[in-house]
Amino acid sequence: MLTGRIFNIMKYSIHDGPGIRTTVFFKGCPLKCQWCHNPEGQEFAQELMYRPDKCIGCGRCLEVCPSGAVIFSEEKLVYQRDQCQACGECCKTCCSGVRELVAKSMSVDEVMAEIEKDLIFYDESGGGATFSGGEALMQPDFLLEVLKQCRKKEIHTAVETCGFVKLDTLKTISEFVDLFLYDLKLMDSKKHQDVTGVPNELILTNLRWLAENHPHVIVRLAIIPGINDDEENLQRLGEFTAELKGVTELHCLPYHRAGADKYRRLGLEYCLPDIQPPDDERMKEIAGELEQFGFKVKIGG
Numbered sequence: 001m002l003t004g005r006i007f008n009i010m011k012y013s014i015h016d017g018p019g020i021r022t023t024v025f026f027k028g029c030p031l032k033c034q035w036c037h038n039p040e041g042q043e044f045a046q047e048l049m050y051r052p053d054k055c056i057g058c059g060r061c062l063e064v065c066p067s068g069a070v071i072f073s074e075e076k077l078v079y080q081r082d083q084c085q086a087c088g089e090c091c092k093t094c095c096s097g098v099r100e101l102v103a104k105s106m107s108v109d110e111v112m113a114e115i116e117k118d119l120i121f122y123d124e125s126g127g128g129a130t131f132s133g134g135e136a137l138m139q140p141d142f143l144l145e146v147l148k149q150c151r152k153k154e155i156h157t158a159v160e161t162c163g164f165v166k167l168d169t170l171k172t173i174s175e176f177v178d179l180f181l182y183d184l185k186l187m188d189s190k191k192h193q194d195v196t197g198v199p200n201e202l203i204l205t206n207l208r209w210l211a212e213n214h215p216h217v218i219v220r221l222a223i224i225p226g227i228n229d230d231e232e233n234l235q236r237l238g239e240f241t242a243e244l245k246g247v248t249e250l251h252c253l254p255y256h257r258a259g260a261d262k263y264r265r266l267g268l269e270y271c272l273p274d275i276q277p278p279d280d281e282r283m284k285e286i287a288g289e290l291e292q293f294g295f296k297v298k299i300g301g
């Protein structure tokens with residue numbers, strides 16, 4: 001049976017496309033943006049979120065762990081992530097919420113059942129389902145089946161993407177997507193590589209194709225102060241986007257640090273400790289600059 005690796009399904013979302021939406025988060029992403037608020041969506045492999053502050057020291061995890069990832073040392077339980085195989089046995093036995101598996105395997109029917117629970121809200125608000133992550137396009141077979149089901153049931157669909165996928169995959173998927181929310185992170189490929197782990201040529205090529213062949217593409221830019229809000233980047237992004245015939249709208253998302261704590265729980269380092277979110281005035285200034293290229297600019301999703 002076809003299954004997807006899903007790490008969250010968010011209800012009543014109003015920032016991931018028009019109206020009230022259900023957003024499905026796919027695990028696995030080809031990028032590792034330093035500011036990403038969903039670090040649990042980056043690795044395709046299953047992972048464990050760990051919150052030692054909640055531990056009451058009962059030792060149940062130590063008893064059930066088959067790989068020796070939990071040890072008793074200096075009078076406390078110690079979790080050795082490098083030994084962990086994310087089997088989830090400790091999560092089942094822990095009663096304090098210290099351990100949690102990030103993702104679960106879901107069938108198309110299970111995902112559709114979640115989406116369909118809120119049909120009434122989509123109808124009233126002009127909403128639908130959004131597929132995000134991580135990167136939904138990294139699980140193309142599963143995504144395609146869910147999209148086909150949505151089309152059959154007349155549920156509006158949006159895909160949030162970083163665009164770093166094979167063009168053929170994008171072509172196949174795009175037929176069944178009503179709206180693309182397409183991120184452009186940085187125009188300079190070298191800088192893009194430094195902060196996301198990959199260059200941007202493929203992303204730009206794919207966006208050119210999509211803009212010519214899909215009726216509804218919105219370009220998105222998360223404003224990360226000191227990383228992509230400089231004049232040169234905004235100018236290049238504005239010029240590039242203005243040349244895309246089908247794109248008339250651009251959304252600017254202010255950087256936020258909401259995901260910072262999740263890095264700690266995943267045993268990762270949050271690389272951007274000192275960056276402050278841009279204030280409203282700065283966001284309006286940036287929106288004003290980009291509007292001069294002739295498209296509608298919205299602050300927020």
Ligand SMILES: C[S@@+](CC[C@H](N)C(=O)[O-])C[C@H]1O[C@@H](n2cnc3c(N)ncnc32)[C@H](O)[C@@H]1O
Binds near residue numbers: 222254
């Ligand atoms: C987490 S990404 C997942 C979809 C896809 N991988 C992408 O990058 O578009 C969804 C959106 O969140 C934005 N985002 C990620 N981290 C952010 C942060 N710290 N502050 C503001 N927006 C952020 C991204 O720019 C993107 O528009």
Ligand code: SF4
Binds near residue numbers: 030037038041134162
């Ligand atoms: S591409 Fe999206 S999900 Fe992937 S790391 Fe960047 S912001 Fe996060």
